[in-house]
Amino acid sequence: MEAIIKIDKLSFNYPNGHPALNEVSLGVNPGEKIALVGENGAGKSTLLLHLNGIFQGSGQVLINGLEISKNNLGQIRAWVGLVFQNPDDQLFSPTVYEDVAYGPIYQGLDKLTVREKVDQALAAVHMSAYVDRDSYHLSNGEKKRIAIATVLSMQPQILALDEPTAGLDPRARRELIELLEELPQTMLIATHDLALVEQLAPRTVLMNRGRIIADGPTDSILADQVLLETYGLS
Numbered sequence: 001m002e003a004i005i006k007i008d009k010l011s012f013n014y015p016n017g018h019p020a021l022n023e024v025s026l027g028v029n030p031g032e033k034i035a036l037v038g039e040n041g042a043g044k045s046t047l048l049l050h051l052n053g054i055f056q057g058s059g060q061v062l063i064n065g066l067e068i069s070k071n072n073l074g075q076i077r078a079w080v081g082l083v084f085q086n087p088d089d090q091l092f093s094p095t096v097y098e099d100v101a102y103g104p105i106y107q108g109l110d111k112l113t114v115r116e117k118v119d120q121a122l123a124a125v126h127m128s129a130y131v132d133r134d135s136y137h138l139s140n141g142e143k144k145r146i147a148i149a150t151v152l153s154m155q156p157q158i159l160a161l162d163e164p165t166a167g168l169d170p171r172a173r174r175e176l177i178e179l180l181e182e183l184p185q186t187m188l189i190a191t192h193d194l195a196l197v198e199q200l201a202p203r204t205v206l207m208n209r210g211r212i213i214a215d216g217p218t219d220s221i222l223a224d225q226v227l228l229e230t231y232g233l234s
Helices: 044-050 070-079 096-106 111-124 140-152 170-182 194-200 218-223 225-230
Strands: 005-013 019-028 033-037 058-063 080-083 158-162 186-190 203-208 211-217
Touching: 005 044, 019 044, 019 211, 033 044, 033 194, 044 158, 044 186, 070 080, 080 140, 096 111, 096 140, 111 140, 140 158, 140 170, 170 194, 186 194, 194 218, 203 218, 211 218, 218 225
Parallel strands: 033 186, 033 203, 080 158, 158 186
Antiparallel strands: 005 019, 005 058, 203 211
16 A cells, blocks of 8 residues: 655754754555654654645655645645644634635635535534634634634545644543544544544554654553653653
8 A cells, every 4th residue: 555645754953953853754554543642842743744844854755655845735735634733723714614615715616616615524523503603702622623624625635633632621522532533534643642542543653852762553552651651651
């Protein structure tokens, strides 16, 4: 099976010179759900931001065999939907409809097709009844779902999710995990929520200081107490 994401020796330093990624190599097959775990500053979010070209370091990142470059960012960003930790970073329009429609409108689609894509995306996150609601007055859990819908409206093949359960109450957290289980997209999920990892992701990648320390079956990694304690996960 050909990898849908292939990362080869990816390194990245922030403008102040601080190293964030150090020769990271990773292959992801279509349909995989993979958790990225590690302490704050491990490089998880920075890695996600490379998947659709927000950051571009040295090394190589291929999506569907296509290397990320300025000339193909439009195609890459159609394939990779990035969901930020804070949904307020993703929701900026007066209504839910306008937020979810933004991507399809940007693609130049006609009004009927835009409406169809919005309806499909909201149905996928079980938020169809919220289409005319004000995005700013939703609960945090509702905002998270709408943020996911804004990328689903672009029909991505890959979802890159940064701390999807952060700030959610137990019910909203459970409902979001159930939603992510339903979605068919390939997923990379940066998270500290090890219960989510156990329930959702068959494969886990442990990062520390910009490097991949372990990559394997989730059951094996979560059962290794020495590994979890060493890298601040237990």
